[in-house]
Amino acid sequence: MKPGYILPVLIIIVLGALLAAGCSSPVNTRSVNTMPAQRNPAASYQVTIKQPEETSDYVHTDTDIYNIGEVVEFYVSNDGTGVLDCSGNPPSFSVQFQSITGSWVTRMGAEPPGTPNKSVLRPGESTRIYRFVTTGWDPERYRLVSDCGVMREIIVRPVPVPAGLSVTGPDMNGTLNTTPGIAGNGETA
Numbered sequence: 001m002k003p004g005y006i007l008p009v010l011i012i013i014v015l016g017a018l019l020a021a022g023c024s025s026p027v028n029t030r031s032v033n034t035m036p037a038q039r040n041p042a043a044s045y046q047v048t049i050k051q052p053e054e055t056s057d058y059v060h061t062d063t064d065i066y067n068i069g070e071v072v073e074f075y076v077s078n079d080g081t082g083v084l085d086c087s088g089n090p091p092s093f094s095v096q097f098q099s100i101t102g103s104w105v106t107r108m109g110a111e112p113p114g115t116p117n118k119s120v121l122r123p124g125e126s127t128r129i130y131r132f133v134t135t136g137w138d139p140e141r142y143r144l145v146s147d148c149g150v151m152r153e154i155i156v157r158p159v160p161v162p163a164g165l166s167v168t169g170p171d172m173n174g175t176l177n178t179t180p181g182i183a184g185n186g187e188t189a
Contacts, residue, residue: 051153058084059144059152067159069135076146077126086148089119091127096143104143108132121148 049064051057061074076091078084094109121127127146139158145151 049153049155053151055080055150056152058148058150059146061144061152061154064153065155065157066134068137068139068156069133069159071131071133072144072154073129073131074144074152075127075129076121076148076150078121078123078148081123083123084121084148084150086119086121086146087117088147089117091119091121091146091148093130093147094145095132096145097138097140107137107142109145 046063047065058079059074059076061072066072076084076093092109095107096104097107099105127148134156137156139156141153141155143151143153
């Protein structure tokens with residue numbers, strides 16, 4: 001091969017690789033995702049609680065009840081016929097809990113951003129999958145609030161103790177004793 005042909009051949013190979021990888025498509029700043037998000041259920045059970053709004057079904061979770069320490073995984077999908085206006089680009093979320101006064105207070109995430117970063121979810125489009133861990137959270141009802149104007153309530157509960165396993169208190173080393181038939185002082189019950 002002549003030396004003058006190496007550079008054009010190399011450029012053609014690189015362009016072909018970029019096209020095959022999909023790197024040549026234009027960026028769409030008004031829309032989020034045209035394919036529904038694929039989710040892998042994290043919880044080994046599925047429980048649905050009554051939701052306060054019909055649009056709560058737009059927020060897809062693997063369950064509505066989580067144990068403290070579990071990962072909450074969800075995404076927002078526009079299952080309606082109209083456009084969902086989102087105040088962020090990409091859309092974001094916050095998690096709120098109900099305070100003692102009855103108002104909803106943000107536990108994590110930020111309040112919706114200003115208008116310069118708007119985006120939309122058209123019918124059939126969805127956000128990316130969001131995940132967060134509930135380690136250290138108090139057991140109570142929470143709201144997953146999307147900046148696309150939809151929300152879903154979930155419950156975070158204490159980790160249940162398996163049947164037949166009694167918690168008798170800490171042993172002499174300060175370790176919580178959960179062994180069946182063993183008292184907290186190390187003696188057999």
